[in-house]
Amino acid sequence: MTNSIYEKLAESKKYAALCPDTLRRVAEDCARRYKKPKEAEKAARETLHGITGAFMRPEELKRAEERLKAGDMEGALEMHASTRERKPLGAFYEALFARAGRPGRVLDVACGLNPIYLAAMGISVIGVDIAGGQIEMMNRWASAGGYPMEARLGDALCPGFLPEGPFDLTLAMKLLPVLENQKKGAAAALIEGLPSEKAAVTFPTRTLSGRGVGMERHYSQWFEGLLPEKWAIFDRYVQNDELIYLIQRNGGGTDHGEAVCGGHAHR
Numbered sequence: 001m002t003n004s005i006y007e008k009l010a011e012s013k014k015y016a017a018l019c020p021d022t023l024r025r026v027a028e029d030c031a032r033r034y035k036k037p038k039e040a041e042k043a044a045r046e047t048l049h050g051i052t053g054a055f056m057r058p059e060e061l062k063r064a065e066e067r068l069k070a071g072d073m074e075g076a077l078e079m080h081a082s083t084r085e086r087k088p089l090g091a092f093y094e095a096l097f098a099r100a101g102r103p104g105r106v107l108d109v110a111c112g113l114n115p116i117y118l119a120a121m122g123i124s125v126i127g128v129d130i131a132g133g134q135i136e137m138m139n140r141w142a143s144a145g146g147y148p149m150e151a152r153l154g155d156a157l158c159p160g161f162l163p164e165g166p167f168d169l170t171l172a173m174k175l176l177p178v179l180e181n182q183k184k185g186a187a188a189a190l191i192e193g194l195p196s197e198k199a200a201v202t203f204p205t206r207t208l209s210g211r212g213v214g215m216e217r218h219y220s221q222w223f224e225g226l227l228p229e230k231w232a233i234f235d236r237y238v239q240n241d242e243l244i245y246l247i248q249r250n251g252g253g254t255d256h257g258e259a260v261c262g263g264h265a266h267r
């Protein structure tokens, strides 16, 4: 049953561009959980919609590319829900780099459209995401303009998705809850294996519809509880509606502040 679900998803207009590893993983999972093929396929489509549908629609991707071509970068990045919430992007990165140091080479896991902004700042960036349409669009933009950016199709829940390091900084922005919803334990496993000494891990403090009751506290407790022992938090702050943790590997010093707590410790 897995193969037939996979093929239907891969042929469908909505999911053809998604990472094939994701289609196979979701098809396998739903084939295991449902006896009837129709029900399994319906569940697979619903799962995929939940993973990708909320952040950017096809018409928004098209508008983003048009705006980029017209030189309107902020307008283009507004088309993705996550970068829209982070406006103004200049202030976001100014604060981040003041605290973590300006990186030369960045890995952006589940990047959305974010690598565009970094590459335009002259930072070398590899972005990985399951959203194939966004990946292709960003690569067209980077190669047309000669920007130091490469976007790759990859599923953070599948082996071998991490590009070869080292990187000065890994970004895992608004990702961990999305990942943990797909597989229990995935958030800690991802952090454990990051190919850099430092990482910025962020969480929304409001839902896409604007509600935010208790989200900052909830994600703080959850993240500090799951942080592997080999990582320590060296900064934490909230900017606009985003909670930002800066972490470093234990033993890896930083010029930007002392580590304030290790995995399973407190603020």
Ligand SMILES: C[S@@+](CC[C@H](N)C(=O)[O-])C[C@H]1O[C@@H](n2cnc3c(N)ncnc32)[C@H](O)[C@@H]1O
Pocket: 051, 052, 055, 082, 083, 109, 110, 111, 112, 113, 114, 128, 129, 130, 131, 154, 155, 156, 157, 172, 173, 174, 175, 178, 179, 182
């Ligand atoms: C909330 S958005 C955050 C985008 C970006 N990190 C940002 O903050 O601007 C979540 C992103 O995770 C991606 N995603 C979801 N599941 C994924 C997975 N298993 N592996 C890699 N990327 C995934 C989605 O396609 C989407 O771009």
